[in-house]
Structure formats: structure tokens, C-alpha cells
Amino acid sequence: MSKKSILLLVFLLAVTSGLLIWQWEIYSENTKENLKHQMEQAVQHITIEATGKELKVTQTVTGLGKDKEYQILKPDHLFRWQCIDGYEENCKSFSQESHIFLADKGELRFTFVIPIQQQSAFLLTDWTTTIKNVDIKETTIDIVEKEKRDSTWVAGLPQTGYERLSLIDFYAFKGKGGTPSIYWDPNPFEKKTLSKSLAIYGNPLFVQSNSYQIPELMGGEEFIAIIYTDSVNPYTGQGIKIVSPSSQVEVIERELMNDYYFKKFLKLSKHEQWVIDLLTALTLETPPAHPKSEFMLAELSLYMTEKERKLFLQAVQKEEKLINFQMLNQMLGNSKGLETTFFSANQMEESEWTPLFFIDQRQLIVNDRITSIHIVHRKNQMLLPFVETMEAMGFQVKSDDDIFYVSNTKEQYTFFLNQPIFTHNGTDFGLLENPLYEEIAGVYITNKTLQTIFRVSIIEEQLSIVLKNDSQGK
Structure with missing residues (x-):
């Protein structure tokens, strides 16, 4: 099998694999979105009373279905746990299973105690009751500090209030989402x-x-x-x-950006997480830490303008749905006004590095005939598949390894792959750059070289690119 055939096979396998992965990601994303829509929406209000050795917590969930039963899930470290309904009575249940309760008036209230160590700072995670198949869309937390008046409370929600009264300190937090982490420190x-x-x-x-x-x-x-x-x-x-x-602030910034981008993806295996490093490096304008993201960043920096890179990042940041690699292709292509498979072709860390190129979906018309040839944009150049373009122009093409013989009834050319020379009707000519390039999955010729050597005109229109061989028949 020739080298060009192997390259073409690798390219087709990469595209096919990318399509299969994209279809699976779309299926997974739709499944996850459907499950989210199936969950009930509710809000919760949590009150914490800090008394020195323990936290007395009241968690009230409202917006539930009236007179509907719910399965309750609670961590084992919650003590003196109780469920209270909207009538200030113990929650009722018609089920024989434990922790399934009836939400009278569409409300469930849980009270419990969390022991804490005297004088020691602590962080609370997984510290409240959850309800199966219920999504908490908003959380309000009120904290009443009675004893440690010079301490500090922090919640993973925006702080909406703080008031130092005669006998207590009062903290208020409110934000979107479920229960956040809580931190307490004895120092102000x-x-x-x-x-x-x-x-x-x-x-x-x-x-x-x-x-x-x-x-x-x-x-x-x-x-x-x-x-x-x-x-x-x-x-x-x-x-x-x-x-x-x-x-260092720079290290924390990188960690924050990594967390930010990681949450925007549907799912990433360990072989795909290099993309987080790339997006963070693009955002902070710092060197990436991963070899593959270093290659990807170099390609983006060399062959896209700063404005195009910013448009791509803005599209990623503004996207509300969970992102996959196919969507990254679309965002990158939209910033250039073309199409690309750059991200899906490089999706797996161990896959062969595929350079950045864009596919022009406009029809190529050669000598008034519509072709199925797709033009590729690479290195800010328009590249045309060499053999297919020559044949569409009426030439015959034969190849012997890296030598291409191009001829018609009047003219004969010989081209040498990756060499800045060619022959025309037996005369040798030198060029400032190679006339042919081995890129992506085949051999290409630039539009400028095509115009110079073959005396063709190229007219770009909105829906098509028109190529006329002015020397045909001469």
C-alpha cells in the first residue's frame, strides 16, 4: 500500500471515529437533559444555629407535589434527624419502606444536629438531606452565631447579608443550585x-x-x-x-479555569482532558502544560487570527448546553466561516496529531462543470487536491512515488513532492516555495501556485468557487 493510500485511510478512519463518538455524545447529552427535565424543581431554606459544640440545622424544602410521597436520602453523620410536614407534625408515610414520606402542603422540613470540634476550623460537605428525583434550583442559608462572635462563616453561595447584633452575628447567603459547602474559621x-x-x-x-x-x-x-x-x-x-x-495567584487562576471548563463538558475521559488545559491556556494566555494541548495551541495561534480565537472562546463560554468535541468543531469553524474536524480528529490523547485545516463547503466549478472537489484552507492558504483538480482541468496525471507527471495534448509537466522545482515541456523551473504539499490526507496545490503555473483564473462567489483554465486548448 502506498504512503498516500495509508494517509487517506488514516484520515477516513479519524473522521469515521469522530462521527461515531459525536453520535454517542449527542445520545448521552440528550439522555442527561431528558433526565434533568424529568426531575421536579424545588427550593430550600436552611437555617443553622451555631451553639459552640453543635450546629442545629433546619432544612425546609418547598415547591414539592402536594400529598405526594418522596424518598429521602440522608448522610449517616446527621444526628437527632427528624422529618416534619407542613402541619408541624412528624412526616407521614403510606409505604413500608423507610425514609419515604408524604409532602403535606407540598413541603418537607428536616431538623438535625451536626457535632463540631471546639475551637477548630472545619469544612462541611454533603451535610444536608436530599430528595430523590428532586432538583433544588435555589438555596437560601441563614446562619446564627451565638458564641464565637469573632469567627467567620463562608458558604459556597453569594453572601447577601451580615449583621452584628447585640447577642448574635447573623449571616445570609442565597444563590442558584443545591446545598453548597460551608466553612467556619475561628478567626475574623x-x-x-x-x-x-x-x-x-x-x-x-x-x-x-x-x-x-x-x-x-x-x-x-x-x-x-x-x-x-x-x-x-x-x-x-x-x-x-x-x-x-x-x-501563587497564577496557579489558582489556572485551577479555577480548569474547574470552570471541566463543568462545561458533558463527559471527559482521562484521555480527553487535555482539552481543558488548552482552553485554560487560550483564556489566560499562558503556556499549556500538556504536550497535545501545546501542539493544538500552536496550530490555533499560527493559523487563526487573535480575533478568530477570541470569537471561538466566547462561543465556548456562552454555550449553555454541555459541550462535546463536535460542538467545539462547529464553534471553531464558525469563527472562521468554514468547517473543520480539528477537535474530533485530535480527541483522544494518544491519537496521531492532526493539523488544523478548514473545509470550504462551496462548490468548485472547473471550466463550467460542477465537481465534487472540496477545497481545504490551511496556513491561510487555499489548497486544492492536486490530482483531482488536474483531472478536472483536462490533464492526465501519473505518479511514481513522490514524482507526478501531468500532461495533455499540448503540455507536459513534472512535479516533485516537497521540492521547489518543476519542469514544463522539458524546461526546468525553480520556485520560491514548493508547488505541492503533502497535507492531511493527500497532495495539494495552492491557489496561487495553480494560477501562476497553469494560468488559470479563480473567482470566489458566495456559493461557489469558479476555476477557468485559460490555457486549455492552446
């Missing part, structure tokens, strides 16, 4: 709001001396609170990111 922190969805907490002098370059991007619906502290180990929870005060 200062809060610095960078955007509606990004805030930092920590030592007052430290907080004021640190700033981030991405608050405008972190302006979506998901909130993140960055807490600088050594009281607990670094951790990323629901809406909270705990970092060491010695952490």
Missing part, C-alpha cells in the same frame, strides 16, 4: 468581592493585596468563594475553594 476574615460569582476571603492585608485577572469570565451562575487559610488542607468543594496563603 475579610471578604473581597471580585464579581457577582467570585469572592475571596482571608487575612485583611492578604486579601487586599491579591487580585485576579478573570472576574469578568467567572460571571456565570455558579459561585465560587476562594478562602486563603492554613487552618485546613487545600480543598475544592461545592462553591468553595480552600487554598494556602502561599499559593
Whole structure:
């Protein structure tokens, strides 16, 4: 099998694999979206009363179906747990299964206690009751601190209020989504709001001396609170990111962007996660950490303008649906006004690196005849499949490894692959660049070289590209 045949086979396999993966991703995405729509929507209000050694929690979920039974799921570390209905009575159940309760008045209330260590900072995750097949679309949290008046409470939701009263400190948080992580520290922190969805907490002098370059991007619906502290180990929870005060801002920015983009994808295997590194590098304009994303970034930087790259990133950031590699193809192609398979062809980390090219879907008309030839754009050049284009122009083409013999009744040409020379009717000619390129899955000739050597005219129209062989028949 010749080298060109192998390249073509590899290209076709890459395209076919990309289509199969895309179809599976679309199926998975639709399944996930359908399941989400099947879930009931509800809101919850959580009140925490901090009494020193324990937290007394009341969690009220409203907007449920009236007189409908629900299965309750609760963590094992919740003590003195109770379920109370809308009539201030213990929840009723007509089921023999445990933790299935009736929502009188469309409401369920849970009360429980969480023991805490005296004087020690702590982070709460997975600390409330959940209801099966119910999606909490909004959460409000009120915290009443009675004893540790100089401490700090932080929730993974926007803080909507704080009031220091004569006997208590009162904190209020509210935001979209379910239960966030909660952090308490015995020390007073200062809060610095960078955007509606990004805030930092920590030592007052430290907080004021640190700033981030991405608050405008972190302006979506998901909130993140960055807490600088050594009281607990670094951790990323629901809406909270705990970092060491010695952490560099650049490192945290990269981690934030990685988390941001990771949540935008439907699903990523470990062999596909290089794309997160690429998007983060594009956004922060920093070098990528992964070899494959380094190659991808080099291709995008060389063959797309800064404006086109920004249009691509904006499309990714504004997309509300979960993203897959086929959608990245479409976003990248739209920024150029063409089509591409760049991302799906390079989807797997171990797959062969495929260069960036764009496919022009306009019809190629050669000497008034419509062809099935697709023009490719690469390196800001228009590339035409060499053999197919020559044959459409009325030439015969024969090849011997890297040598191509092109002829008609009047003219004979010889081309050498990847060499800046050719012969015309027995005369040798030199060029400033190679007339032929081995790209993607075959041998191509640029539109400029085609016009220079074969004296053709190329007219670009909205729906077609017209090529006329002015030397035909001469």
C-alpha cells in the first residue's frame, strides 16, 4: 500500500471515529437533559444555629407535589434527624419502606444536629438531606452565631447579608443550585468581592493585596468563594475553594479555569482532558502544560487570527448546553466561516496529531462543470487536491512515488513532492516555495501556485468557487 493510500485511510478512519463518538455524545447529552427535565424543581431554606459544640440545622424544602410521597436520602453523620410536614407534625408515610414520606402542603422540613470540634476550623460537605428525583434550583442559608462572635462563616453561595447584633452575628447567603459547602474559621476574615460569582476571603492585608485577572469570565451562575487559610488542607468543594496563603495567584487562576471548563463538558475521559488545559491556556494566555494541548495551541495561534480565537472562546463560554468535541468543531469553524474536524480528529490523547485545516463547503466549478472537489484552507492558504483538480482541468496525471507527471495534448509537466522545482515541456523551473504539499490526507496545490503555473483564473462567489483554465486548448 502506498504512503498516500495509508494517509487517506488514516484520515477516513479519524473522521469515521469522530462521527461515531459525536453520535454517542449527542445520545448521552440528550439522555442527561431528558433526565434533568424529568426531575421536579424545588427550593430550600436552611437555617443553622451555631451553639459552640453543635450546629442545629433546619432544612425546609418547598415547591414539592402536594400529598405526594418522596424518598429521602440522608448522610449517616446527621444526628437527632427528624422529618416534619407542613402541619408541624412528624412526616407521614403510606409505604413500608423507610425514609419515604408524604409532602403535606407540598413541603418537607428536616431538623438535625451536626457535632463540631471546639475551637477548630472545619469544612462541611454533603451535610444536608436530599430528595430523590428532586432538583433544588435555589438555596437560601441563614446562619446564627451565638458564641464565637469573632469567627467567620463562608458558604459556597453569594453572601447577601451580615449583621452584628447585640447577642448574635447573623449571616445570609442565597444563590442558584443545591446545598453548597460551608466553612467556619475561628478567626475574623475579610471578604473581597471580585464579581457577582467570585469572592475571596482571608487575612485583611492578604486579601487586599491579591487580585485576579478573570472576574469578568467567572460571571456565570455558579459561585465560587476562594478562602486563603492554613487552618485546613487545600480543598475544592461545592462553591468553595480552600487554598494556602502561599499559593501563587497564577496557579489558582489556572485551577479555577480548569474547574470552570471541566463543568462545561458533558463527559471527559482521562484521555480527553487535555482539552481543558488548552482552553485554560487560550483564556489566560499562558503556556499549556500538556504536550497535545501545546501542539493544538500552536496550530490555533499560527493559523487563526487573535480575533478568530477570541470569537471561538466566547462561543465556548456562552454555550449553555454541555459541550462535546463536535460542538467545539462547529464553534471553531464558525469563527472562521468554514468547517473543520480539528477537535474530533485530535480527541483522544494518544491519537496521531492532526493539523488544523478548514473545509470550504462551496462548490468548485472547473471550466463550467460542477465537481465534487472540496477545497481545504490551511496556513491561510487555499489548497486544492492536486490530482483531482488536474483531472478536472483536462490533464492526465501519473505518479511514481513522490514524482507526478501531468500532461495533455499540448503540455507536459513534472512535479516533485516537497521540492521547489518543476519542469514544463522539458524546461526546468525553480520556485520560491514548493508547488505541492503533502497535507492531511493527500497532495495539494495552492491557489496561487495553480494560477501562476497553469494560468488559470479563480473567482470566489458566495456559493461557489469558479476555476477557468485559460490555457486549455492552446
